[in-house]
Every structure is written in structure tokens, then in C-alpha cells.
Amino acid sequence: MAAAGRLHVVILAGGIGTRLWPISRRSRPKQFQPLLSARTMLEETHQRVLPLASPERVWVVTGEAFTSLVRSQLPAVPAGNVLGEPMARSSAPAAALAVARIARADPEARVLLTPADSYIGDAAAYRDYVAAAVEAAATGCIVTLGVVPSRPETGLGYIKRGERLERPPGAYWVERFTEKPDPATAASYVADGGYYWNMGQFVFVAGVFMERLERHLPEVAKGVRRLAEAGEPSQELMARVYQEMRSISIDYGIAEKEECLAVVPTALEWSDVGSWRAVKEIAARRGGLDPNPEQHVGVESDGCFVMAGSGRLVVTVGMKGYVVVDTPDALLILDPEQDQLVREALAEIERRGKEERL
């Protein structure tokens, strides 16, 4: 791999994770929380990529307010590799911010772009798929990973595969990226067999990404190049550039426009961990519906996911399938079928002027 350029990993850690309140908070969003294990999601993500890239080739992009948190959670990563954005501009500018720096030093470098807050069941298998994607990136195209869909999920984007690549085996050209489908369309995608869930994982040659960025989002490319040239840009310069940066995701801004895209389908157990229902499902598969059993007493309570994290005793009687999340200053009791309504609750908390609980 040395000849083809070393692999860098860019971890996107700028999410807010509103729907995972009260674990996810404004002051500490979900990726900085231990949601599914004793490690935070960011730490898990770093552990997953550790065999792929030594810490000095790991980059984290996050909100300015969270850079010290990232540095304390990933002490092995050089402080200068943790890039703080002065404001959120979605994933295309965030990815570009890091890739522009990598490309400036080594345009031939390979880059794996990964969200900080995905759940991936088998890290070793994941790394094998990434290796295949790195191989596919030698074509000079952007490569993405996809998951074989197990259900007609309407909350995710899908990738339609086209022809096979010559190599590596198992990789395909992408026919198109799709937006979140309606239920009937989602069902047809699953039945078709040629669609994969969009995981938000991308692999590419750094210089190739910058070239495509220049084509699809020239103003973003200009901004991040300017920052990369500045070396350690001042806060003022960062703010000026970001003020004029448009807010756009990689999917909309690049993947849906780009012609030269490949996909490596995977059989990974994966989730974007976007809601309490998702957390509950992962916990159930892993046999961890009761992560703090010493703090929970359930009587006639089946299928509940109880995070009893405040040191208090949680007793459930006659509860079926609910989610209970107990923290020192806030408690959530939720029907997971209605987990999207957490947002309404947060809006109400804000209306009441209790921002310190958000």
C-alpha cells in the first residue's frame, strides 16, 4: 500500500444526536457518550480503524467546542489532527476540511471517511471491506461501502449497483445514489437485490476527492484549500471561510452528482444509531437489553431497554417493550415506536427555558 499512498482515516464527529436525548446532550452529543459499550462511540470508531492507520494518520472533524473533548478521548491522535469547525456546515465541508490538508501533503494518500457514531458489529470484517474499497479506489473513483438491506427501511438512503468492477471481486460501479424512499419503494429495493444501504463510509484518493469537490462544489473546495494553505488558520480566518461556506452533505453535494463511483457491498451488522429504537434493537441482538442489571428490577416487564445510569434504582412493573433512560438530571420513558417524537419533547423543554437540560 506504501506505493499507492498511505491510508488516512477521517472521522466525522460533528453530529448532534438530538433523538438520543437524554444521553446525547448539546454539551456532549452521542458520539462522545458510551451508548452501546463501556467506550464512547468515538473511541469505538477509533478502535475499529486503529489497525488501518497509525494515530498520526487519523483525523477528527468536529465542532470547535468539542475539540478538547476529542483530544481527551483520543489522546494518541495528534492535537493538530483534531479540526474544529466554527459552525456546522454538514458533511461535505467537514470532510473537505481534513482531506484538503491530507491532499496538500500527499495527493496520492488514500482516505477512509467514516462517521464517528455508527455501530458496526464485526470490526475485522469491516476492515476487510475497507481494504477492498482501497483497492477499488485505485480506479480513480470514489468508493463507498453499502449494506445488504435486511428490511425496507425508509430512514436511509440506498445505493443502486451497476456493472461489476474488474477488481476487486465483489465491487460494483454505482448506478445511482437515492434519497430516503417511501415504504413501497423501499420494499421494491429490498426485493430487487441490487440496492444497498448508504452507510456514509467513503474511500478515495485524496487528490481525486479534491478534484471532484472542485467540480461539484467549487466554493467549498476554494474555502478548504485556503484553510489548508494557511497551515494553522486563525479563528478569524476559519470563521470568515465558514460563514461563506454552504451547508451540504456529501450525499447531496458529491455522491448524487458524481459519475465515477464504486460500491463495495458488505454483509455487516450496521446501524447509524439514529434513534432509541435503533439502540434498543442493537442491544437486543447483543443480549444487552438490561445493560445495568444491578440497578434495574423488572417485574412482569419484558423486552424493555433500561439504561439505569444515574445510580438510582429503576423498578419497572408491567412494562412491555419500552425504553427507559435514566440520567442524573433527566429521565426519558419512551415507546420506541414513537421515538421520532423525542424532538417534540426537546422543543417543549426549550420553550420552557430549560436549555441546561438539552
Next chain:
Amino acid sequence: MAAAGRLHVVILAGGIGTRLWPISRRSRPKQFQPLLSARTMLEETHQRVLPLASPERVWVVTGEAFTSLVRSQLPAVPAGNVLGEPMARSSAPAAALAVARIARADPEARVLLTPADSYIGDAAAYRDYVAAAVEAAATGCIVTLGVVPSRPETGLGYIKRGERLERPPGAYWVERFTEKPDPATAASYVADGGYYWNMGQFVFVAGVFMERLERHLPEVAKGVRRLAEAGEPSQELMARVYQEMRSISIDYGIAEKEECLAVVPTALEWSDVGSWRAVKEIAARRGGLDPNPEQHVGVESDGCFVMAGSGRLVVTVGMKGYVVVDTPDALLILDPEQDQLVREALAEIERRGKEERL
């Protein structure tokens, strides 16, 4: 009333209230807690009888461990009127402990015996019924209050009325006290119209009660007489007497055996507040399902009773009809249809060696 003997009130405050955990605790059972208003149930009970008897004629019988709590909650009641039992022996010995003292000073005194932890909607109406019962007690019989049943409740004893008393109007002789009925029997009682719920409220002449006690429970009568004669009995004497006292309720030990009993039927809104379902029903009738609305945010949550008493924010999403009780060290989430299972949860807490949470 002066000629007929003044009215004393004996408040029985020895209950444990297990099923109302986590508000009711071993160290502070429900009668010492503000469950349905800002006042504790004991304070509410005292307020209710205040116009009937000045504080020096109010007596409270409770566990020895709770005498100082009672004195702090009812500072107007003389300390010597708060009687602490060294061990629980049910209601007959508890009542007799106080009545023996009253009867020794004034056998003609009238006594109202009341639990400390009942809910009664209309205190003024209650006092009118007590006045009628005091009048009926002039017959030389024990008088009880009954509630016209509004549903075939199986968790309560019933009183079957017999012939009318000559006076006061509306009072009847009691044909019999019944134990808790099965559902079919309870339904027939309600349909009959001649049955009332046993509220555990009794009115009698002090000397009459002691005479009946002598007949039905001679060993209890002997014990409490000995303690009354001792004036301020030593802890050792109290313990010795109680050790030999049998544990028996007024209902089983006296009311079900006694021939000379009258009942004053009442149309009171009443509950023995024995379970969370009962608390929820009372709260719903009073429009107080959400007693701490500033601490609770409900989204698509109807008919839940949420006691958010720990200062934490409680958010419920998609919960219908549940009971949530939040305290600083323990949380209960309960289907009120299964409220009897709280006991199983407490047994489990004890098995885990977490007695400090009980």
C-alpha cells in the same frame, strides 16, 4: 356533648404502606409523606379532625421509631399523646393502647378512631357523619362509618346493614361485617344496596370499648390496662406486654364478633389509598394527574400519573395510563393494573441486599 363526655380522636399511624413504594419507605411510611397534597397524610388527617377535638384530646399510635416524626409533624399534639408501640400488633392492640388511657381518665369520653392514611374528599361532610356517629354511640354500642359502594371492589371489607336506629336519622344496626369478597359476591353487594365499604372509622364510648375488648380479646385488654395503669410505662414493660400481645385487627378481633354495632352510611369520596392505582384514581378525579407539571414533559402521553419529585426532568413519550414515581434514589414505572406486583419488586430489592432503598 360535654355532658355525654368529650370527644377524643385516636389516629392509627402504624401502617407500612409497602405498595406505595418508592414514596412510602420503611424509614418513612406513606402516612408521613405528602402523597395527595402538600401536607402529609397524617397532617391531613389531623386537619380533618381539628374542629372535633382540641389537640390535647388527639392521640396518635405509631411504631416506636416514628414517635419523633409524629411529634414534629403534629407539634400541637402533646408529646405524651403520641404512643409508640415496640412492635406492630395490628389495629386492635394499637387502638386499645390509646383507648385504655382515655377510659382510665374518663370512661364516658367519646372516641373517634381513624386511620392516619385515608383519603376523604369532603372534610366538613365527614365531620357531620362523625357527629351522627357520636350520637349513635349513646346507645352504648360501637358505631362505624360506611361508604356507599360505587363499584364491586374486592379489596375491601363490606358492612351489611340491618334495621334503622331510632336516632340519629340515617343510622342502622349492623347485621354483619364481611371479609373481602370475590368479584361475584362484591357485585351482589353493590346491587343489593344494603352494603357499605368498611372505612376503618369507629366511634364509641371509651368505657364501652374497653368492656367489649375485655369480652372479645381479654388478653389484649389486660395488657393495655396494665400499661395505662403504669402511666408512663418503661420501654421494658412495653416490650414485655407487646411480646405477649396477639396481633389482630379491629375488624377480625372485635367488629366481626360484636353483636351491638351500628353503622352511619356516608356518601363520602373515600379511599384507603392502598395502592398506586388508588392514588392515580384520586388524582384523576381531582384533576391532578400531573402534580409537578413543571418537571414533566409528556408527548403523546395520556392518562399517566407522574410524580416528578426529585427535581429531575421526566419526559414521557407514547405512554398511556402508566404511573411514574420519581424520587432521588429510586424510580418506579408501573402499569397500575398490576400495582399489587410492587411487593414482588420490593422482595427482589431485599434479596439483592439493597434494604436502604426499601
